[in-house]
Amino acid sequence: MKEKVKIFLESDILEKYLLGDTTKEESQKAERYIAMYPDVRETYEVLQKNLETFANMYAKKTPEGLKDIIIASARKETMVSKRYMRYAVAASIAIMIFAGSSLFFWNQNKTLQEENTLVTNQIKYLEDNMKDQLADMRNQFIVLNNPATKKYQVRGEREAKELKAIAYINPVKKLSYINVSNVPELPEDKCFQMWAEVNGELVNLGVIKDFDEKDKLLALPYADNAVGYITIEPKGGNNIPSVDNIVANINY
Amino acid sequence: MSTLIERHIVSLLEEKDDKAISLLYENYGDTLFGVAFKVVKDEDLAQDVLQESFIKIWKKADTYDASKAKLFTWLFRIVRNTAIDKLRSVTNKSDKEIQIDVSDVYNVGVKAINPEHLDIQENLDKIEDKYRIVLEALFFEGMTQQEASDELDIPLGTIKSRLKIGLRELGKIYGTTMSLLLILNLLS
Numbered sequence: 127m128k129e130k131v132k133i134f135l136e137s138d139i140l141e142k143y144l145l146g147d148t149t150k151e152e153s154q155k156a157e158r159y160i161a162m163y164p165d166v167r168e169t170y171e172v173l174q175k176n177l178e179t180f181a182n183m184y185a186k187k188t189p190e191g192l193k194d195i196i197i198a199s200a201r202k203e204t205m206v207s208k209r210y211m212r213y214a215v216a217a218s219i220a221i222m223i224f225a226g227s228s229l230f231f232w233n234q235n236k237t238l239q240e241e242n243t244l245v246t247n248q249i250k251y252l253e254d255n256m257k258d259q260l261a262d263m264r265n266q267f268i269v270l271n272n273p274a275t276k277k278y279q280v281r282g283e284r285e286a287k288e289l290k291a292i293a294y295i296n297p298v299k300k301l302s303y304i305n306v307s308n309v310p311e312l313p314e315d316k317c318f319q320m321w322a323e324v325n326g327e328l329v330n331l332g333v334i335k336d337f338d339e340k341d342k343l344l345a346l347p348y349a350d351n352a353v354g355y356i357t358i359e360p361k362g363g364n365n366i367p368s369v370d371n372i373v374a375n376i377n378y
Numbered sequence: 379m380s381t382l383i384e385r386h387i388v389s390l391l392e393e394k395d396d397k398a399i400s401l402l403y404e405n406y407g408d409t410l411f412g413v414a415f416k417v418v419k420d421e422d423l424a425q426d427v428l429q430e431s432f433i434k435i436w437k438k439a440d441t442y443d444a445s446k447a448k449l450f451t452w453l454f455r456i457v458r459n460t461a462i463d464k465l466r467s468v469t470n471k472s473d474k475e476i477q478i479d480v481s482d483v484y485n486v487g488v489k490a491i492n493p494e495h496l497d498i499q500e501n502l503d504k505i506e507d508k509y510r511i512v513l514e515a516l517f518f519e520g521m522t523q524q525e526a527s528d529e530l531d532i533p534l535g536t537i538k539s540r541l542k543i544g545l546r547e548l549g550k551i552y553g554t555t556m557s558l559l560l561i562l563n564l565l566s
Contacts, residue, residue, distance in 0.1 A: 146455035176548040184412035
């Protein structure tokens with residue numbers, strides 16, 4: 127450790143530090159050694175004393191009136207810095223207001239952009255929906271007007287004897303529709319559900335609602351030799367049809 | 379170890395009390411003016427340097443750290459650097475006006491010495507020229523040790539050792555002067 131201190135003292139870092147000629151790294155090193163090693167601290171103290179002695183040797187009487195000029199300059203500087211502080215405070219407030227309003231407008235812009243996206247999506251959805259409905263209407267029109275369309279009367283069986291439906295099948299246009307015209311009353315926990323067996327796969331066509339769908343043509347998935355079923359299922363519909371509860375068959 | 383007056387000035391500086399400037403001027407003004415003059419070698423320029431330095435001292439008062447340097451060391455650094463900067467800016471403007479001639483630097487004019495410091499002038503004479511030349515080049519010319527070595531045509535190692543010995547010699551002289559003054563005071 128003593129060797130380290132000796133090497134440091136033999137270098138000129140401390141002398142350079144005394145005069146303020148050190149680099150940042152050298153200053154940090156000098157300050158560390160001064161704080162840690164009493165020998166270095168003592169040497170630094172001596173150097174400081176000697177610097178003052180050396181500088182005193184060159185002392186020169188200051189000119190008359192210089193003191194007043196310097197004191198006046200210092201006072202002026204204080205006033206300028208106070209004024210500067212006032213400007214700085216005003217500028218800070220202005221910046222804060224600007225930042226606040228920027229944030230407000232940014233937020234508003236963001237909200238508007240989000241709303242814009244929402245509205246665009248809604249329009250797109252409505253457009254798609256409208257197109258689907260138009261296509262459906264067009265198909266219904268074709269089915270009902272095309273001479274190749276065959277009409278099948280569907281009657282319910284067992285507890286659904288009152289069920290009446292008409293299926294429209296057009297093998298040329300490969301379109302099939304059904305209109306359920308009369309749905310018998312069922313207990314509250316039951317409902318009618320439509321299915322279609324297309325190429326060996328059962329497709330759920332959904333629950334027949336009592337009133338809404340009476341005058342509606344419901345599209346059936348088309349396939350050659352497909353079979354449609356109506357079953358009675360628990361309220362809300364079922365994932366697979368209850369074979370025992372088939373109340374109507376539509377072969378098309 | 380700081381003196382009472384040093385501590386008083388430092389506390390006034392911290393409080394931004396402009397009495398600090400007055401006290402600094404009274405206690406260190408002549409020495410700092412001497413330092414500035416020694417560097418710029420022109421009385422008017424030295425006045426400008428001292429004025430600029432005091433403004434810097436006043437503005438930087440809150441950066442002074444008593445644990446890192448004595449008050450005088452801090453003041454000296456500011457004045458010395460301001461003077462070196464001033465000299466460089468003036469030299470750049472007109473090389474002819476001020477010549478940094480090594481021979482000028484080492485001539486301490488008798489007129490420049492205040493009678494109050496004559497005893498110190500005697501001491502200055504006691505420092506051998508070879509040490510004084512090195513100390514002045516480093517302290518007042520703002521030369522690095524390498525620059526001083528090149529300028530004075532003295533090996534770098536010799537510059538380093540003369541700086542150390544020169545400063546040590548100062549300590550001895552200072553010690554002797556203080557002892558003599560003490561004896562004289564006791565006798566009177």
